[in-house]
Amino acid sequence: MVQRWxxxxxxxxxxxxxxxxxxxxxxxMTALAQRxxxxxxxQGFPDSDGxxxxxxxxxxxIRNGVNQYPPGRGTPELRHAIAxxxxxxxxxxxxxxxxxLVTAGATEAIAAAVLALAGPGDEVVTLEPFYDSHAxxxxxxxxxxxxxxxxxxxxxxxxDTAALDTAVSPRTSIIIVNTPHNPTGTVxxxxxxxxxxxxxxxxxxxxxxxxxxxxxxxxxxxxxxxxTLPGMAARTLTVSSAGKTFSLTGWKIGWITxxxxxxxxxxxxKQFLTYSGGAPFQPAIARALIDGDADIAALRDSLSTRRDLxxxxxxxxxxxxxxxxxxxxxxxxxxxxxxDGDDGAAFARALPERVGVAAVPxxxxxxxxxxxxxxxxxxxxxxxxxxxxxxxxxxxxxxGLERTRGAVQR
Numbered sequence: 320m321v322q323r324w325x326x327x328x329x330x331x332x333x334x335x336x337x338x339x340x341x342x343x344x345x346x347x348m349t350a351l352a353q354r355x356x357x358x359x360x361x362q363g364f365p366d367s368d369g370x371x372x373x374x375x376x377x378x379x380x381i382r383n384g385v386n387q388y389p390p391g392r393g394t395p396e397l398r399h400a401i402a403x404x405x406x407x408x409x410x411x412x413x414x415x416x417x418x419x420l421v422t423a424g425a426t427e428a429i430a431a432a433v434l435a436l437a438g439p440g441d442e443v444v445t446l447e448p449f450y451d452s453h454a455x456x457x458x459x460x461x462x463x464x465x466x467x468x469x470x471x472x473x474x475x476x477x478x479d480t481a482a483l484d485t486a487v488s489p490r491t492s493i494i495i496v497n498t499p500h501n502p503t504g505t506v507x508x509x510x511x512x513x514x515x516x517x518x519x520x521x522x523x524x525x526x527x528x529x530x531x532x533x534x535x536x537x538x539x540x541x542x543x544x545x546x547t548l549p550g551m552a553a554r555t556l557t558v559s560s561a562g563k564t565f566s567l568t569g570w571k572i573g574w575i576t577x578x579x580x581x582x583x584x585x586x587x588x589k590q591f592l593t594y595s596g597g598a599p600f601q602p603a604i605a606r607a608l609i610d611g612d613a614d615i616a617a618l619r620d621s622l623s624t625r626r627d628l629x630x631x632x633x634x635x636x637x638x639x640x641x642x643x644x645x646x647x648x649x650x651x652x653x654x655x656x657x658x659d660g661d662d663g664a665a666f667a668r669a670l671p672e673r674v675g676v677a678a679v680p681x682x683x684x685x686x687x688x689x690x691x692x693x694x695x696x697x698x699x700x701x702x703x704x705x706x707x708x709x710x711x712x713x714x715x716x717x718x719g720l721e722r723t724r725g726a727v728q729r
């Protein structure tokens with residue numbers, strides 16, 4: 320059994336060739352930043368805590384004895400608040416008793432859904448680059464991971480529609496959609512969502528949609544849940560969380576919503592993962608979802624300003640980049656700074672020592688030797704969720720980068 324896991328883990332990138340656990344790229348770059356004193360623009364967690372009034376509710380819950388197991392499906396208060404949120408923002412009607420499940424963050428929701436609904440012989444399609452936990456969940460389920468590239472162009476990272484048609488087949492059991500998208504910051508357009516929906520319907524596949532950055536979009540770009548498209552509610556599981564929306568990533572309060580029979584299947588797996596958790600945080604997030612719209616708007620405005628600050632600094636340093644429409648991240652092309660034989664991964668690993676800034680290579684979000692990994696090999700991802708002082712420090716340090724003689728620029 321151990322050997323089987325090692326084989327699966329190596330094939331999926333979850334383990335090193337010797338079978339040992341491989342640290343995530345985020346852990347690697349954060350450790351490097353700490354060792355060198357670099358400004359850490361690699362790992363996407365906020366420098367500041369979420370709204371004080373939300374934290375006060377959780378603190379009061381702890382003092383008042385809300386410290387034991389909450390219900391396995393989540394407290395009724397939170398499940399009703401999630402249903403109300405989906406109705407208010409998107410017109411999605413949910414039964415909070417049967418169509419809402421609270422999870423230990425979005426990561427558990429996605430893992431439980433994939434484990435419940437896919438297995439050996441099934442194919443699970445994702446966008447590429449992809450958030451690393453998506454690949455891990457597919458590997459743990461024993462399913463086959465198939466990808467569809469997002470391709471950089473002047474309008475952003477856009478879906479390769481021809482590759483979508485090839486990737487989705489009768490063997491496809493699930494399509495995992497991530498919008499707003501990590502790591503690229505793209506927000507899928509209505510046309511792209513319609514194409515994915517049509518592909519799912521042709522293959523009779525389910526959709527799991529990771530929407531944790533749903534409220535963090537910029538420049539008037541709107542997020543559209545794929546569950547709102549005609550015919551898609553019945554085949555879509557929607558995942559989100561409070562971590563990004565309220566800058567409370569350590570609370571690990573997430574949720575998954577959708578048809579009752581699919582939620583029942585996910586619950587059957589989830590109950591043997593964490594069962595339940597976050598008892599004092601659940602009433603706080605319930606209130607935040609109801610009364611926290613102003614806090615969300617303030618965070619979105621602040622992130623937009625910080626995005627502009629970082630993007631301008633990267634351009635002034637000599638990077639080419641694609642302006643993100645959402646999330647915490649800017650992807651930049653490092654080719655002006657690469658020597659022969661180097662790529663974005665080598666650049667990212669050298670950058671903390673070179674100028675005192677940490678980033679993450681975009682290839683870490685791709686399958687090894689895939690078309691997308693080759694196309695994005697020179698690219699690196701920087702986060703702008705850090706405080707303004709950290710961003711200004713990073714921008715100033717990046718100005719010290721020297722371009723490689725003869726480097727190719729886009």
